[in-house]
Amino acid sequence: MKKLLGITLGIMTALGGFVDLGQIVFTTQAGALFGYKLMWAIALGTAAIIVYMEMCGRIAVVAKEPVFAVVRDRLGRRLGVAVLIASNLLNLITCAAELGGIAIVLRLLTGWPERLLLVMAALGIGATVFVLQFQWIERIFGLSGLLMSVFAVSACVLHPKWSEVARGLLPAVSQVDRGRTLLYAYFAVGIFSALLMEYEVHFYSSGAMEEDWKPEDLSENFMVAAFGSVLGAVLTCALLVLGALLFLPRSIFPETLSTAIMAGAFPFGEKALILALLGTLACLSGAAVETALSGGYNVCQFFNLRWGKNLPPKSAPVYTTTWIAMLVVASLLAVSGLRPLQLVDISIIFGMVVMPLTYYPILRVAADKGIMGDHANRRSVNIIAGIFLVLITIAAIAAVPLMLLTHSGQP
């Protein structure tokens, strides 16, 4: 049973990363603009995150090193500090966006004022994380996120043409004009980036250490990483399908979270809508928790300070203070009136820019026989991970120019 529940780390990590505010709206928009033609970006991003999540779990178990210690040792202190600042800024922006999204969902459920709900949500999440042990955090947010399955059921009930869906797994670059090609590239980079957000690997490797995984648990590491990611990918595909089936034929470009949620329960009645709202709430809350905790993990791992959700707060004061501060500052950002979707656009694209500096050190350590011994990457894994790193770097270079040229993906 304990081993079965261990899967919830993978589920929470992936759902918080795959099905967060940005991904929900962004993927639905991609479906609304290009039908199934960007399915390949989801498949590629999923394969990449499985490979790198597995490596992070393995490094955490064998080398007893979490991701940010690896970043510091491999990139050097100066570049490492730059990556630390950039990663935590992104965590902060993403956390603020998720809190804003949570307030929107709560308003759709209750009709209460959004700012009041935002403050209540931040306090509720803060109290929950403060009180609970790590294992319970991942179980609660991971398992409740499964309510998002209603999106997948809706997508199936609307009868997509599966042959066309499968055709979307192959990239199709021939678009009508230059503007449309740029838009297609922007959404491809955005989807790929959103699936590989840095906080996923930070959270996953820290989670493996929080759960005190041993070398004998390594066989499950791949299963945990793959199961959670595939589940997240299925839900992401469902969002793309819903965008393609409901919005593309009607020339709708969904610009609000509530539109995407409506799509998630479209063929059904009120109960399904409530399930879709609760599932979205769970996923956004999971993402907010992941980003806030990742902020604490990153700082402590970089400066070699004590960290851990399962330690009494007094034993890990910097860690506890940092994640609470992340939550407080993110709430202030969200309350200030910044639109959650604007924040998330920034975090997805700028997250892509920093990404190679997070993933390169992971690959270096996982391939290092001196550190990993018999558990070092096999040649085939090195080649696959290397190809993904090249793709991540290309996407990182293209991200900002594409954002500027397409006015952040406006059709």
Place this chain on the structure above:
Amino acid sequence: MTRRLTAVLLLLVWTGCSQKKTLTSDELKSQLTRAISFASEEEMFVDYIRAGRATSNFAEQHAAYLDAEIQRSADELAKAVPQSGTQAALQRCRIQLNQLREELWKVRMQREDKNALSASEARVEEIRRDLEQAKSAL
């Protein structure tokens, strides 16, 4: 050199802060596409409420979010100066966006009345057709 740079920066700040923006034909087309999207979404939403699939809170609050997006678009157009030859299309887009907001307000007020919702849906469809015409005429 420094003076020139300062002048250029001041010019950039001045133009950036300027409230009026000339809308090119392509930009207007993009705004019309957006307005058509709003109209289509409103039609779909009214149909969704009419079918009894939305909770009352969702119907009320989603309408408010949709209205906020339409208003943002209408505000952008209110500040825009049309390029020659596009005045009529711009004016049509402004009027129809306001009509969409008005219909949305009616939907919020009469969401229990299926006949009123049907009438609203038909009017929104007309608005969408008018916007599509305006776009194709550009």
